[in-house]
Structure formats: structure tokens, C-alpha cells
Amino acid sequence: MLSCKHTIDQGTDYLDKELGFWRKVEMKMHLMICVNCRRYMKQLKQTIMMLSKGQFKKPSDQQVERLKKEYQDVSTDK
Numbered sequence: 001m002l003s004c005k006h007t008i009d010q011g012t013d014y015l016d017k018e019l020g021f022w023r024k025v026e027m028k029m030h031l032m033i034c035v036n037c038r039r040y041m042k043q044l045k046q047t048i049m050m051l052s053k054g055q056f057k058k059p060s061d062q063q064v065e066r067l068k069k070e071y072q073d074v075s076t077d078k
């Protein structure tokens with residue numbers, strides 16, 4: 001089973017369809033059981049859509065890092 005960290009790290013590749021078949025299956029499995037990662041992926045997708053104005057474009061590493069940081073702040077909420 002993938003960890004949350006792995007899922008988040010592979011988030012953009014997943015949306016960009018760069019992952020292999022089994023990786024994709026693993027991601028889907030994790031997203032099915034993990035609300036946090038589901039929320040992160042949704043946020044990631046929205047951010048990408050916003051940045052690229054409707055067309056899928058991979059965000060820069062900087063943008064991904066910022067999103068990850070935001071997500072981690074949220075998920076480690078006291």
C-alpha cells in the first residue's frame with residue numbers, strides 16, 4: 001500500500017497520466033481509502049486548472065512544493 005507521502009509525491013504524475021498501470025492502480029486504491037489524499041488531489045487538480053486556464057499543464061516544482069506545504073499544514077492541524 002502506498003503511503004500518503006508517496007501519493008502526494010506522485011500527484012502531478014498521476015494527473016499527467018505519466019504513471020504506469022500498477023502505479024495508477026495503487027494511487028486509486030489509496031485515494032479510495034484516504035480522505036486526506038483525496039482532498040489534496042482535488043486541490044492539486046484545481047490549482048493546475050487555474051494555472052493553465054482549463055488545459056492540463058504540469059505545474060512547476062515550486063508550485064507543487066507550495067501546495068504540498070499547504071496540505072501538510074492542513075493535515076497536521078491540531
Ligand SMILES: [Zn+2]
Nearest residue numbers: 003004034037
Ligand atoms: Zn493518504
